[in-house]
Amino acid sequence: MSGSQPSRAIARDREKQTVQPPVLDLEDIQHFLMSRPPARAARYEFLTFRSATGGRFWLNGLIDKVGTAKAVGSGAGDSRWITIGFTWNGLRALGVAEESLATFPEEFRQGMAGRAEITGTTGVNHPDHWVGGLASPDLHAIAILFARDVTERERCREEHERHVAKCEGVELLSHLDLEALPPFDYAHEHFGYRDRLSQPVIEGTGAEPTPGSGPPIKAGEFFLGYPDEEGPAGGLPQPEILSRNASYVAYLRMQEHVSRFRDFLQAHGETPEQQEWIAAKLMGRWRSGAPLALAPDEDDPNLGADSQRNNDFAYADMDPYGYACPLGSHIRRMNPRDTAVNVNRRKMIRRGGTYGPPLPDDAPDDGIERGIAAFIGCASLVRQFEFTMNVWANDRNFHELGNERDPIFGNQDGTLDMTIPKRPIRMKIGGLPAFTTIRGGAYFLLPGIRALRHLASLGDSH
Amino acid sequence: MATPTPARLKEKENDWTRPAAMSIPKEGYFTLEKGRYGPVFPKTPACHGFSVVAKVKPGKEQVIRDYGKTIEEAVKNDPFVLAPLKLHYLRWILFDVGSGLHFMYQGIFDTDFDKYLEDAVALFIKTGITTVFTNLEGWPEDWKTNLPAVIRFFRDHQCPSFLEYGEYPYVSADEVKEALKLKAAFADMLDLMQ
Numbered sequence: 159m160s161g162s163q164p165s166r167a168i169a170r171d172r173e174k175q176t177v178q179p180p181v182l183d184l185e186d187i188q189h190f191l192m193s194r195p196p197a198r199a200a201r202y203e204f205l206t207f208r209s210a211t212g213g214r215f216w217l218n219g220l221i222d223k224v225g226t227a228k229a230v231g232s233g234a235g236d237s238r239w240i241t242i243g244f245t246w247n248g249l250r251a252l253g254v255a256e257e258s259l260a261t262f263p264e265e266f267r268q269g270m271a272g273r274a275e276i277t278g279t280t281g282v283n284h285p286d287h288w289v290g291g292l293a294s295p296d297l298h299a300i301a302i303l304f305a306r307d308v309t310e311r312e313r314c315r316e317e318h319e320r321h322v323a324k325c326e327g328v329e330l331l332s333h334l335d336l337e338a339l340p341p342f343d344y345a346h347e348h349f350g351y352r353d354r355l356s357q358p359v360i361e362g363t364g365a366e367p368t369p370g371s372g373p374p375i376k377a378g379e380f381f382l383g384y385p386d387e388e389g390p391a392g393g394l395p396q397p398e399i400l401s402r403n404a405s406y407v408a409y410l411r412m413q414e415h416v417s418r419f420r421d422f423l424q425a426h427g428e429t430p431e432q433q434e435w436i437a438a439k440l441m442g443r444w445r446s447g448a449p450l451a452l453a454p455d456e457d458d459p460n461l462g463a464d465s466q467r468n469n470d471f472a473y474a475d476m477d478p479y480g481y482a483c484p485l486g487s488h489i490r491r492m493n494p495r496d497t498a499v500n501v502n503r504r505k506m507i508r509r510g511g512t513y514g515p516p517l518p519d520d521a522p523d524d525g526i527e528r529g530i531a532a533f534i535g536c537a538s539l540v541r542q543f544e545f546t547m548n549v550w551a552n553d554r555n556f557h558e559l560g561n562e563r564d565p566i567f568g569n570q571d572g573t574l575d576m577t578i579p580k581r582p583i584r585m586k587i588g589g590l591p592a593f594t595t596i597r598g599g600a601y602f603l604l605p606g607i608r609a610l611r612h613l614a615s616l617g618d619s620h
Numbered sequence: 621m622a623t624p625t626p627a628r629l630k631e632k633e634n635d636w637t638r639p640a641a642m643s644i645p646k647e648g649y650f651t652l653e654k655g656r657y658g659p660v661f662p663k664t665p666a667c668h669g670f671s672v673v674a675k676v677k678p679g680k681e682q683v684i685r686d687y688g689k690t691i692e693e694a695v696k697n698d699p700f701v702l703a704p705l706k707l708h709y710l711r712w713i714l715f716d717v718g719s720g721l722h723f724m725y726q727g728i729f730d731t732d733f734d735k736y737l738e739d740a741v742a743l744f745i746k747t748g749i750t751t752v753f754t755n756l757e758g759w760p761e762d763w764k765t766n767l768p769a770v771i772r773f774f775r776d777h778q779c780p781s782f783l784e785y786g787e788y789p790y791v792s793a794d795e796v797k798e799a800l801k802l803k804a805a806f807a808d809m810l811d812l813m814q
């Protein structure tokens with residue numbers, strides 16, 4: 159595009175060679191955004207603190223169980239991994255001072271329910287319809303448990319139940335149990351797409367990005383107190399002990415309407431091959447994970463499963479008009495790669511899993527809720543998560559598409575389209591149904607370990 | 621019936637063949653729609669836009685005027701440097717109506733002010749446009765590390781229009797460029813057919 163870019167890139171490379179990335183405080187950072195342990199089951203517990211002392215007592219009893227980046231990264235033979243997060247109301251309920259609370263960013267103070275219009279969670283997705291008390295100001299904390307298997311999860315559940323019973327004024331608002339979908343040899347979700355294929359690599363962790371995944375991203379994009387893609391860290395919530403090494407996560411419980419999705423494929427594809435093609439066009443990848451940018455005409459399961467190849471693509475030169483991967487498909491929206499500016503400031507780390515039983519291939523709708531309950535981790539909810547929701551997922555005119563939103567999880571109300579560029583003429587599907595419904599969400603701060611100790615000891619000095 | 625195309629187009633909501641004006645309430649919008657950093661301003665016949673007005677720090681007029689040359693050079697060196705903003709036009713004005721020297725930065729573009737603010741700020745920093753802003757009153761001292769404060773400056777100093785007009789309303793810069801490209805291609809084709 160510009161003549162001066164190569165020289166700028168060289169300058170940047172030179173800078174990279176000389177400036178060492180800051181050392182990450184792995185003993186303080188919670189493991190959650192750093193590593194994905196081999197868990198097949200999970201449980202999220204949503205808590206409220208009716209008393210500050212009770213809340214702090216609860217926290218005190220759990221701190222030593224929280225997995226640090228160091229411990230979990232070392233691969234020690236754990237079979238369960240625990241993470242703790244607080245809403246802004248939760249920090250207040252624990253006794254954090256008002257002047258400190260005021261230093262947190264506005265979007266975190268308002269909480270996800272307060273930002274519904276911005277994230278596009280309106281209509282049937284609106285917080286008024288959310289389940290589990292997630293839209294309530296009484297939601298104070300989340301305890302996230304990942305376990306090697308269901309037996310271990312149940313053991314932990316009972317242990318936590320006993321602990322909560324000892325903490326006065328601490329109550330469970332709701333919970334969600336999650337299990338990986340069989341077959342377990344590859345991660346996938348209820349619609350059948352292979353998942354967990356692309357994710358940013360954090361600079362300083364030593365991990366190498368797979369081909370095509372771009373350079374490692376500065377730690378400050380995910381952890382507070384480190385330089386980010388624009389430069390030195392600034393504007394940490396105060397006191398610093400509370401925010402250093404913390405991350406924000408946006409939690410989303412997204413119901414997947416599997417029957418509706420399958421009916422849609424059948425209505426728009428006459429043969430099974432055509433149906434697979436439609437499914438691929440919505441996602442930008444075949445259900446096998448093979449990216450359309452590399453496998454435009456037919457599925458290539460080996461490619462889908464090969465991490466050295468399945469991210470090795472971009473769009474600007476390979477597929478500028480979206481003949482392979484539609485401009486409006488899920489992965490092209492969620493990461494436009496080289497067709498948007500500042501993409502490194504919009505990166506997110508995805509965590510979570512599937513809940514609800516799988517719907518067998520030929521089964522009719524069984525009325526059971528199933529879906530994905532995910533966390534999107536970042537250092538700035540407004541710049542990373544909310545931008546993605548507001549612009550990439552829900553701006554009807556993203557990429558000049560005119561009347562479209564993300565076909566997988568955008569706010570669909572039956573009035574929007576999906577354009578599939580195709581020669582000689584494009585295919586346009588009108589009245590796209592909503593394949594997913596947001597059933598709840600919240601913003602949590604995942605503090606560092608020192609911050610957890612600070613929070614647990616708040617009352618001591620009073 | 622001699623010109624069927626415009627007649628058909630007239631049925632469409634945003635008809636570029638029909639000049640249009642829109643008067644806008646004092647708040648700058650008709651119904652409150654929340655964006656990430658504040659109310660969302662509507663698209664008008666003159667597309668999206670902003671008019672940022674701020675007072676110049678004493679003695680800084682010449683610095684700002686000289687900066688015009690720098691921006692001119694930046695665009696000459698890299699004509700597409702501002703492309704991410706999806707601009708039609710930018711105007712930079714210095715004026716004094718008796719209350720001291722003021723600076724106005726007016727832009728007409730195709731994306732909404734709220735949506736791409738961080739991209740705009742990143743671009744202003746990259747191209748050095750921010751150097752102008754450092755000479756304005758109210759510009760945050762810690763702008764290099766405090767993106768929220770920079771964004772607040774733009775929002776606080778934005779003066780919404782009360783009336784906007786378009787001779788060919790709602791047309792995006794991309795559409796204009798595509799039409800001109802088509803026209804050029806068509807002219808070439810006619811040349812080839814001679």
Ligand code: HEM
Nearest residue numbers: 347351352353354355356412489492493530534546567594
């Ligand atoms: C029920 C809802 C959703 C489903 C079924 C879904 C499914 C998928 C699948 C199958 C992939 C491809 C695998 C991969 O690249 O890792 C993917 C990619 C991705 N999704 Fe989602 N997703 C959902 C919601 C979301 C949400 C809420 C976000 C963030 C706000 C998100 C962000 C992303 C990102 C960033 C990628 C990677 C794109 C790339 O780097 O090419 N997704 N998603």
